[in-house]
Amino acid sequence: AARPGGVIFSEEIDGFTIDSGPDALLVQKPEGIKLCEELGLGDRLVPTKLPRLAYILRGGVLHPLPPSSVLGIPTRLGPFVTTRLFSWPGKMRMAAEVFVPARRNDEDESIGAFMTRRFGQEATTYLAQPLLAGIHAGDVNRLSLRALFPRFVETERKYGSLLRAFRSSPRPADSNGAFRSLPGGLSELTRTLAAALPATSIRLNTPVARVSRSSSGGTSFFRVHLSNGDSLESQSVVIAAPGYVTAQITRELDPKLAQLCGEVEYASTATIALAFTREQVAHPLNGSGFVVPDVEKTGILAGSWLSSKWPHRAREGRLLLRTFAGGARDPRAMDLSDSELVDRSMRALTPL
Numbered sequence: 001a002a003r004p005g006g007v008i009f010s011e012e013i014d015g016f017t018i019d020s021g022p023d024a025l026l027v028q029k030p031e032g033i034k035l036c037e038e039l040g041l042g043d044r045l046v047p048t049k050l051p052r053l054a055y056i057l058r059g060g061v062l063h064p065l066p067p068s069s070v071l072g073i074p075t076r077l078g079p080f081v082t083t084r085l086f087s088w089p090g091k092m093r094m095a096a097e098v099f100v101p102a103r104r105n106d107e108d109e110s111i112g113a114f115m116t117r118r119f120g121q122e123a124t125t126y127l128a129q130p131l132l133a134g135i136h137a138g139d140v141n142r143l144s145l146r147a148l149f150p151r152f153v154e155t156e157r158k159y160g161s162l163l164r165a166f167r168s169s170p171r172p173a174d175s176n177g178a179f180r181s182l183p184g185g186l187s188e189l190t191r192t193l194a195a196a197l198p199a200t201s202i203r204l205n206t207p208v209a210r211v212s213r214s215s216s217g218g219t220s221f222f223r224v225h226l227s228n229g230d231s232l233e234s235q236s237v238v239i240a241a242p243g244y245v246t247a248q249i250t251r252e253l254d255p256k257l258a259q260l261c262g263e264v265e266y267a268s269t270a271t272i273a274l275a276f277t278r279e280q281v282a283h284p285l286n287g288s289g290f291v292v293p294d295v296e297k298t299g300i301l302a303g304s305w306l307s308s309k310w311p312h313r314a315r316e317g318r319l320l321l322r323t324f325a326g327g328a329r330d331p332r333a334m335d336l337s338d339s340e341l342v343d344r345s346m347r348a349l350t351p352l
Helices: 031-038 077-082 088-099 111-119 121-132 150-159 162-168 187-196 243-249 255-262 331-335 338-349
Strands: 010-013 016-019 054-058 061-064 179-181 208-216 219-226 231-234 269-277 289-291 302-304 318-326
Touching: 010 187, 016 269, 016 318, 031 187, 054 121, 077 088, 088 111, 088 121, 088 162, 111 121, 150 162, 208 243, 243 255, 269 338, 318 331, 318 338
Parallel strands: 054 289
Antiparallel strands: 010 016, 054 061, 208 219, 219 231, 269 318, 289 302, 302 318
């Protein structure tokens, strides 16, 4: 590519700071935080703004996730009983999770199969599909629970019930929330990292054709063949590329690896940034945004209220929102034009 950073890309437009890809670092995975600190960006990391509410759309109404929940799974009875996100039959089925026997075999299962087995179909429809699978824009019935939420597997095996485990030992809440970002968006991290490296260590617009093994004087090493005919020698190689790219460049190096990487399925997501004045939006936008279950059929996967979620994203009196379309649920959305995606987003947002 012509710049470092990959799908991480932030830009300034008309006083708005817009992330086109990811907009946050997860505190529970501390390597990104540590990298920022190592680069001298530790003091610039900012948490999400209060109140830290997330919503789920049901019946055309935005319902906040019950407080003290773990990815929507309740740890306290009161907020769960009073929420209108679930019907009473759905609540009773979810509460009955404490009586569902633990699965004892070691076979993996999908997120959807796990949630339906333990909490019922309504929990899968209004929690697992839009929230747990929605994080990855994937199919709730094909995403691996063990790969993406291993804590749920371990908790079921150890305690027999997620409700029992989370209620007896809920996670200590970080007073600053679970996410961090930078005032200039996440491109601030990649720009700082690139500037900290020797100028000759980054090659832009330089595709890799293939990777092979070579040896000289009894020493084995990798040879990285570039599309311009040059090659690089190294004792180790890290490939940070999509699976279908990795499959092409490792075909000679490791045919089995290339085959497995080529079988990885991808789902693309469009992000649509929308700017408004405060007067144009009636909703208080008191939170970070919302996710949309597939049964709601709005044409978008989620909406993020960026100027309510992060400081420094918009000037005073302005609002910055972002919607998501496509993913495994609606791959044909990627064929739409920009104006069609904007129109679809506005049709979804206007009733809310």
